[in-house]
Amino acid sequence: MTDNNAPIGVFDSGVGGLTVFREIMRQLPNERIVYFGDTARVPYGSKSPETVTRYSEQIVNFLKTLNVKAIVVACNTASALAMEEIENKYDIPMIEVVKPGAKAAAEATQNNRIGVIATEATIKSNIYCRYIKNLNNEISVTGKACPLFVPLVEEGLLNDPVTIDIAGRYLNDLIKIDIDTLILGCTHYPLLHETITRIMGGKVALINPAYETARKLKDLLTDLNLLTENKTLKDASHSHRLYVSDSAEKFKIFANTIINYRNLTTKTINIEEY
Amino acid sequence: MTDNNAPIGVFDSGVGGLTVFREIMRQLPNERIVYFGDTARVPYGSKSPETVTRYSEQIVNFLKTLNVKAIVVACNTASALAMEEIENKYDIPMIEVVKPGAKAAAEATQNNRIGVIATEATIKSNIYCRYIKNLNNEISVTGKACPLFVPLVEEGLLNDPVTIDIAGRYLNDLIKIDIDTLILGCTHYPLLHETITRIMGGKVALINPAYETARKLKDLLTDLNLLTENKTLKDASHSHRLYVSDSAEKFKIFANTIINYRNLTTKTINIEEY
Numbered sequence: 001m002t003d004n005n006a007p008i009g010v011f012d013s014g015v016g017g018l019t020v021f022r023e024i025m026r027q028l029p030n031e032r033i034v035y036f037g038d039t040a041r042v043p044y045g046s047k048s049p050e051t052v053t054r055y056s057e058q059i060v061n062f063l064k065t066l067n068v069k070a071i072v073v074a075c076n077t078a079s080a081l082a083m084e085e086i087e088n089k090y091d092i093p094m095i096e097v098v099k100p101g102a103k104a105a106a107e108a109t110q111n112n113r114i115g116v117i118a119t120e121a122t123i124k125s126n127i128y129c130r131y132i133k134n135l136n137n138e139i140s141v142t143g144k145a146c147p148l149f150v151p152l153v154e155e156g157l158l159n160d161p162v163t164i165d166i167a168g169r170y171l172n173d174l175i176k177i178d179i180d181t182l183i184l185g186c187t188h189y190p191l192l193h194e195t196i197t198r199i200m201g202g203k204v205a206l207i208n209p210a211y212e213t214a215r216k217l218k219d220l221l222t223d224l225n226l227l228t229e230n231k232t233l234k235d236a237s238h239s240h241r242l243y244v245s246d247s248a249e250k251f252k253i254f255a256n257t258i259i260n261y262r263n264l265t266t267k268t269i270n271i272e273e274y
Numbered sequence: 275m276t277d278n279n280a281p282i283g284v285f286d287s288g289v290g291g292l293t294v295f296r297e298i299m300r301q302l303p304n305e306r307i308v309y310f311g312d313t314a315r316v317p318y319g320s321k322s323p324e325t326v327t328r329y330s331e332q333i334v335n336f337l338k339t340l341n342v343k344a345i346v347v348a349c350n351t352a353s354a355l356a357m358e359e360i361e362n363k364y365d366i367p368m369i370e371v372v373k374p375g376a377k378a379a380a381e382a383t384q385n386n387r388i389g390v391i392a393t394e395a396t397i398k399s400n401i402y403c404r405y406i407k408n409l410n411n412e413i414s415v416t417g418k419a420c421p422l423f424v425p426l427v428e429e430g431l432l433n434d435p436v437t438i439d440i441a442g443r444y445l446n447d448l449i450k451i452d453i454d455t456l457i458l459g460c461t462h463y464p465l466l467h468e469t470i471t472r473i474m475g476g477k478v479a480l481i482n483p484a485y486e487t488a489r490k491l492k493d494l495l496t497d498l499n500l501l502t503e504n505k506t507l508k509d510a511s512h513s514h515r516l517y518v519s520d521s522a523e524k525f526k527i528f529a530n531t532i533i534n535y536r537n538l539t540t541k542t543i544n545i546e547e548y
Contacts, residue, residue: 039321040321040325041314041315047313047314047521048521048524051314051519054544148429151421151422154421155421161439162436162439166436245325246321246322247321247322247324270328272546
């Protein structure tokens with residue numbers, strides 16, 4: 001018997017998945033969340049499917065020790081490379097970010113031309129294209145890896161001329177083919193919303209899979225009758241737990257730019273042991 | 275009894291340490307080298323001393339299974355954060371890159387003002403400053419972390435306007451204080467030699483610790499009577515072995531830009547098992 005009041009497990013390669021964590025907090029304010037950021041092995045986006053799958057399995061093993069009732073793979077790269085394997089291996093309800101993002105984009109496009117920006121590994125997997133084609137084979141999907149976006153975001157250069165220059169190069173091909181919808185296929189990219197809008201122009205819809213993922217999570221927990229029974233808890237933030245595989249101190253600094261860190265604690269664990 | 279014909283172990287967080295590997299091949303052409311690049315957990319430069327030390331220990335454990343006669347820590351971050359601990363723990367001759375780089379810089383400076391550029395973790399450790407001060411307390415040492423240099427190099431943007439812009443920002447403080455010697459304290463940075471020279475001007479001596487490290491290794495092996503006896507082997511390149519913790523295919527592509535990859539093979543191992 002799964003405990004309705006058990007927490008939801010959310011994981012990412014690092015801090016970026018907190019944009020998904022934030023969205024879940026907003027849409028499911030009574031739920032407790034356990035977040036894991038693999039900061040000792042970040043980034044995933046330049047690594048191989050085998051490695052990302054092994055890491056994801058270790059993280060699921062760890063989250064299971066905390067008796068989570070469901071798991072959200074908040075990392076696009078792990079969703080793209082590892083989801084199929086871990087979904088088959090474990091008997092716990094799981095949600096990832098690629099399918100919800102693909103669905104939202106397919107619904108948003110008017111001219112059937114969608115662009116996807118993501119890490120090298122996610123683009124190489126071609127997974128957004130496959131999901132979108134499954135929904136509507138008439139849509140054309142063009143992917144573009146943007147490997148410098150994550151380091152630029154982590155340097156805080158969100159609206160810097162250098163970031164605008166680099167974004168211009170990455171996005172140029174997508175502008176040329178007249179896409180009307182762009183998936184931000186990496187959890188760091190919503191932080192570049194302003195710069196990307198500036199380059200793409202206001203007419204291109206930017207899809208942040210986090211919103212759709214949290215909505216799908218809510219549906220899943222409702223269907224499985226797994227929503228928390230704790231209705232008195234107006235603010236569950238005291239009960240959230242954050243875990244990382246490297247130094248908690250450094251994580252907190254960046255985490256604070258995404259979520260209100262007040263009342264939260266972060267603990268370091270050795271993920272290789274799982 | 276150590277076997278004189280045993281290989282030398284060289285390791286780095288990824289591919290950058292091949293600049294040290296290349297220098298050892300040049301200065302010790304008869305020696306066999308085993309190289310390990312921790313591509314599944316790269317980069318080290320943004321991670322904590324505890325994590326980098328644990329990773330370094332696993333790598334030394336792995337290299338010992340290959341019966342190496344000496345180990346070269348070719349990664350500045352591992353040298354800065356882990357060397358003291360692993361040197362004490364193992365009874366194998368070890369050399370790192372920070373001390374040789376510090377010595378070369380202290381010898382090169384005329385005006386006693388040295389700059390160091392490196393990863394965030396290396397700069398934070400303040401280790402170059404401490405070593406140089408030990409050699410000559412009158413030298414002033416100023417460090418500057420350059421976290422975007424590694425991703426820019428790995429994107430191949432060696433002489434790009436964006437790299438020149440970013441380098442200008444990083445190096446501006448060092449130009450202002452009139453340094454005459456600059457340590458390239460990360461194995462990727464020698465690949466930015468041209469851009470850095472352009473910004474610093476031709477009068478600033480750029481120190482690449484790789485050269486000095488290989489020289490020190492030669493001295494150490496000579497002192498310990500551990501140089502290979504194999505004098506007939508004019509080209510040991512057939513006997514070098516490369517290992518990585520993530521996909522070998524991707525590693526080879528970048529490796530080829532640093533060394534002549536002909537005749538070399540790369541194997542993937544699971545470093546977490548050591």
